[in-house]
Amino acid sequence: MFDRLPTARASRRAAPLLCVLALCIALSGCKKELYGNLSEQDVNEMVVALLERGVDASKDTSDAGKTWSLDVDDTQMVRAMEALRARGLPHSKFDDLGALFKKDGLVSTPTEERVRFIYGTSQELSSTLSKIDGVLVARVQIVLPNNDPLAQTIKPSSAAVFIKYRRDSDIGALVPQIKTLVMHSVEGLTYDQVSVTAVAADPVEYSQQPQSGGMPAWLLGVLAGVVVLAATALLVLARRGVLAGRPRADAAGGDGAASGRLGGLLARLRRLRPAN
Structure with a gap:
């Protein structure tokens, strides 16, 4: 014993x-949540982008797939943010005309309806342009003058497009097509009244991976x-x-x-x- x-x-x-x-x-x-309330398409793109850069990432859901969260190793947070920023992820969320003009029982004034229509059109055009390969950020500003029907001179409509793209993308060749797309989406807009400003994104310098995170x-x-x-x-x-x-x-x-x-x-x- x-x-x-x-x-x-x-x-x-x-x-x-x-x-x-x-x-x-x-x-x-341990892994920590980097982004939450994501769609499955967005979280899949983010996981693929991070894995390509050697970042240990995974997706998780707590509501049976309605929304998703992106989990990243806590030692690779900085590198994950850099990789996602270089790819323009996660994608910006835009409103659509259907949601803006949803019937809620309230009667809107003509001015409110006009502002809501202009905003919704800008959002939908921005969403469409952001889906072009290589585009990181896309914004469209529309100006629709409230012309007097009895006035002798009419102010033309105009639109300004801002695009931020990756340096390895040839967005310059798509500028004529972008202007045509915007022109046909807005009533009374001409080709010459659409301006496109394209800016190349700065190159991302990735930080070194920590030695302990291998x-x-x-x-x-x-x-x-x-x-x-x-x-x-x-x-x-x-x-x-x-x-x-x-x-x-x-x-x-x-x-x-x-x-x-x-x-x-x-x-x-x-x-x-x-x-x-």
């Missing part, structure tokens, strides 16, 4: 240390699980070793007590026996 006690005590002391080690390993591979997250999880199982096994073995030693100790104690009582009874019999 006594040769098992040091082993049991050592096992019980080592188990908490192994649990702490497992916790440290698990925390070293181990994949799944491998860290496996190591943490192995350490936890080892700690649990040591605790079980330690408890079995101590419990296994108790019956022997109890039996030895019982034999000693019985021997003591028997010896006392024999001594009394000797004193009562008559002398020869």
Whole structure:
């Protein structure tokens, strides 16, 4: 029994240390939410863009696929932001005319209807232009003068388009098509009244990956699980070793007590026996 006690005590002391080690390993591979409330298409594009840059990323949902979140290794947050900014992700969200003119029971004034229509048209054109390959940011500003029908001179409509694109994209060749698209989307707009400003994005200098972030997250999880199982096994073995030693100790104690009582009874019999 006594040769098992040091082993049991050592096992019980080592188990908490192994649990702490497992916790440290698990925390070293923790992921944090970088973006939330994303569509599945957006989160898939972001995961692919990050994996291409060597960033450990994954997607997660908490509402059965209605919205998604992007999870990134906490040691690669900066690199993830740089990679997404270079790709213009996540995509900007735009309003559409259907949502703007949804019937809500309130009667709008003609001025409100006009402003809402201009804004909705600008949003839809911006959304359309942002889907061109290589375009990072697209914005369209529309001006529709409120001309007096009795006036002799009429102010023409105009539109200004701003595009920010990746340097490896040839957006300049698409400027005539962009102007034509905007012209046919706005009533009373001519080709010459559409201006397009295209700006190339600055190149992104990616930060160096941390040296400690080379181990994949799944491998860290496996190591943490192995350490936890080892700690649990040591605790079980330690408890079995101590419990296994108790019956022997109890039996030895019982034999000693019985021997003591028997010896006392024999001594009394000797004193009562008559002398020869």
